[in-house]
Amino acid sequence: MTATVIDGKKIAHALRERLKQEVAELAAHHVQPGLAVILVGEDPASHSYVRGKEKACESLGIYSKVYRLPASVSEAELLHTIHELNESSLIHGILVQLPLPSHISESSILLAISPDKDVDGFHLMNVGKLQTGLPTFLPCTPHGVIQLLQYENIPIEGKHAVIVGRSNIVGKPLAALLLQHNATVTICHSKTVHLKNFTKQADILIAAVGKLRMITADMVKSGAAVIDVGINRVNGRLVGDVDFEEVRHVASAITPVPGGVGPMTIAMLLYNTVEAAKRLES
Numbered sequence: 001m002t003a004t005v006i007d008g009k010k011i012a013h014a015l016r017e018r019l020k021q022e023v024a025e026l027a028a029h030h031v032q033p034g035l036a037v038i039l040v041g042e043d044p045a046s047h048s049y050v051r052g053k054e055k056a057c058e059s060l061g062i063y064s065k066v067y068r069l070p071a072s073v074s075e076a077e078l079l080h081t082i083h084e085l086n087e088s089s090l091i092h093g094i095l096v097q098l099p100l101p102s103h104i105s106e107s108s109i110l111l112a113i114s115p116d117k118d119v120d121g122f123h124l125m126n127v128g129k130l131q132t133g134l135p136t137f138l139p140c141t142p143h144g145v146i147q148l149l150q151y152e153n154i155p156i157e158g159k160h161a162v163i164v165g166r167s168n169i170v171g172k173p174l175a176a177l178l179l180q181h182n183a184t185v186t187i188c189h190s191k192t193v194h195l196k197n198f199t200k201q202a203d204i205l206i207a208a209v210g211k212l213r214m215i216t217a218d219m220v221k222s223g224a225a226v227i228d229v230g231i232n233r234v235n236g237r238l239v240g241d242v243d244f245e246e247v248r249h250v251a252s253a254i255t256p257v258p259g260g261v262g263p264m265t266i267a268m269l270l271y272n273t274v275e276a277a278k279r280l281e282s
């Protein structure tokens with residue numbers, strides 16, 4: 001078997017074209033969605049992601065403003081910036097790029113963002129809403145994964161989805177979303193004993209660990225859909241958590257890295273920003 005390679009770039013592009021029309025319709029009503037991105041420190045990868053987000057906003061006609069703050073910024077200063085953005089009428093979405101320097105408490109920063117502008121869906125109120133099944137901003141990467149599966153007509157209901165990785169930004173919210181779509185969900189992590197026994201049972205296997213090519217062909221059931229959320233850098237090149245060349249001969253569908261989940265994450269951020277503008281301006 002050779003898997004269908006899921007073209008995340010193409011699917012993200014299609015979503016962005018739809019959003020571009022929505023932004024144009026909002027403009028006719030004198031509303032321009034605005035996104036503020038706060039980036040603390042000098043991590044080159046973070047700077048590169050944030051540039052991607054800026055360019056994406058520009059191509060859709062979304063206003064964006066990036067706050068590049070030194071790693072030495074205090075928690076109080078950061079909170080001050082967030083409070084100003086909560087009040088700003090130009091800004092509908094606020095994103096604080098993670099990770100933050102260790103002297104800043106991530107949870108207090110995320111709590112300070114107005115839940116109505118929390119386009120990452122990381123505020124505790126919105127985390128609770130997601131768990132409860134109430135409408136909220138869906139975290140971008142998990143939402144992007146669901147969109148990829150739906151676009152490719154990969155059924156979720158009744159299927160066994162196995163997620164490797166339990167982070168607050170991918171593994172846990174993705175488990176909640178897959179449950180909402182009636183999958184049977186297993187979450188595996190670094191302390192899981194005999195990981196392969198679990199991954200082998202997956203109809204949908206999601207790798208979100210951050211460990212280079214850790215999912216090998218022997219861990220995948222024949223015909224499974226394999227979604228690679230991993231981003232690892234090898235000599236400046238991006239490589240996923242899945243051994244793509246090996247696993248593509250076992251799976252029925254597989255996402256590449258780059259060009260899989262990453263572009264969808266950005267598309268869903270734009271989607272949430274447009275949603276935020278519609279809600280705040282209605």
Ligand SMILES: Nc1nc(=O)c2c([nH]1)NC[C@@H]1CN(c3ccc(C(=O)N[C@@H](CCC(=O)O)C(=O)O)cc3)C=[N+]21
Nearest residue numbers: 048049096097098099120140258259260262263265266
């Ligand atoms: N508050 C917050 N929200 C985030 O959504 C967030 C974050 N912090 N911190 C870092 C991670 C990482 N992330 C990516 C987004 C797009 C690509 C992406 O577009 N990747 C392209 C390649 C880009 C390249 O070549 O550098 C691809 O996979 O094809 C990757 C990674 C969002 N994150």
